[in-house]
Amino acid sequence: MMTALKKCPICRKPRVEEHAPFCSARCRDRDLLQWLEDGYALPGPPADPDRDPEA
Ligand SMILES: [Zn+2]
Structure with a gap:
């Protein structure tokens, strides 16, 4: 299992377990x-x- 420190994908700060995988609720x-x-931007x-x- 990977033990590397994971980072928040939004701001790249170290993530907080409480808000995983992010660093904060924000x-x-x-x-x-x-x-x-992204969902609203779907073409159709x-x-x-x-x-x-047949309905
Ligand atoms: Zn963050």
Whole structure:
């Protein structure tokens, strides 16, 4: 198992276990916002395999 010190992917500071994998709740929120923005930026709706083509 890797024992290297992991860093916050947002600001590169050493992460805090309480907020892993981030260093703080603030960075965690920032990552979440980026993730949501990426979702809104999708070019189109994903295909829905459960949709009935005859509906
Ligand atoms: Zn951070």
